[in-house]
Amino acid sequence: MEHAARRYVNWKIPVLDRLVRPPTTTPAIQRDCAQCLIDAAAHIARARPTELAQARSVAIIDLPDLFGSEVCVFFDEAYFESFTARDSERQQWTPLPKTRSLVDEMALRLPDGYSVLGFAEVIRDEETGEARESEVWLVGDCAPADQRPKSTPTPAAEK
Numbered sequence: 001m002e003h004a005a006r007r008y009v010n011w012k013i014p015v016l017d018r019l020v021r022p023p024t025t026t027p028a029i030q031r032d033c034a035q036c037l038i039d040a041a042a043h044i045a046r047a048r049p050t051e052l053a054q055a056r057s058v059a060i061i062d063l064p065d066l067f068g069s070e071v072c073v074f075f076d077e078a079y080f081e082s083f084t085a086r087d088s089e090r091q092q093w094t095p096l097p098k099t100r101s102l103v104d105e106m107a108l109r110l111p112d113g114y115s116v117l118g119f120a121e122v123i124r125d126e127e128t129g130e131a132r133e134s135e136v137w138l139v140g141d142c143a144p145a146d147q148r149p150k151s152t153p154t155p156a157a158e159k
Contacts, residue, residue: 007076010060013037013069020066031106034061034069041071041140042111048073056080058140061102062121065134077145084117084138090126093119093136102137115143 013033018024020033037059045057055075062068074080086093096118103110110116117138124131 007079008072008074010070010072011040013067015067017067020069022064025066027106030063030066031108033066034059034102034106035108037061037069037071038108038111038114038139042114044071044073045141054145056141058138058142061137061139063135063137068134084119086119086121090124092122094122096120096135102139108139110139114140117142 013020015033020030038061041057041059048055048057052075054077055073056077057073058071060070060072074083084093100118102108102116102118119136119138121134121136122131123134
C-alpha cells in the first residue's frame with residue numbers, strides 16, 4: 001500500500017489565497033469552497049480500498065482564513081485521536097459548544113454518515129506572544145471509532 005508507513009496524507013485547498021481569505025472573499029465563495037472540500041473527502045472515503053476501511057477521510061475547514069483548509073486521510077487511529085488534543089502554550093483547541101453547527105451556519109450539505117467537530121483555536125506567536133484566534137472544523141469520519149457507520153458516506157452532491 002502506497003501510504004502504509006504514513007500516519008496521514010493531506011491535500012491543501014488548491015486555490016489562490018485571495019479567493020478564500022478575508023477581506024477579498026465572500027461568504028458564498030467560502031461556502032462553495034468548504035462544500036468542495038467536504039465532497040472531496042466523501043469521494044475519497046467511497047473510493048478507499050477494503051484494506052483501508054478504518055482510514056478516516058476528513059475535510060478540515062479553517063475559518064475565517066479558509067486558505068489553511070485541507071482534506072486529510074488519517075491512516076493511524078491513535079494519530080487522529082491525538083490530532084485534536086492541542087493544549088500547548090503555543091496552540092490550543094477548545095471544543096466549540098454542540099449548539100454551534102458549521103453545516104447550518106454556512107448552509108452546507110453533510111454527506112450521509114459524516115459528523116462534525118468544531119474547535120476554537122488560539123495560536124500564539126512565539127516571539128511577540130500575540131494571539132491569533134480562529135475556528136477549526138473537522139467534517140467527515142470524525143465519530144469515535146465504535147460509533148462510526150460501517151458504510152461509506154454518500155457525497156451530498158449525489159443525493
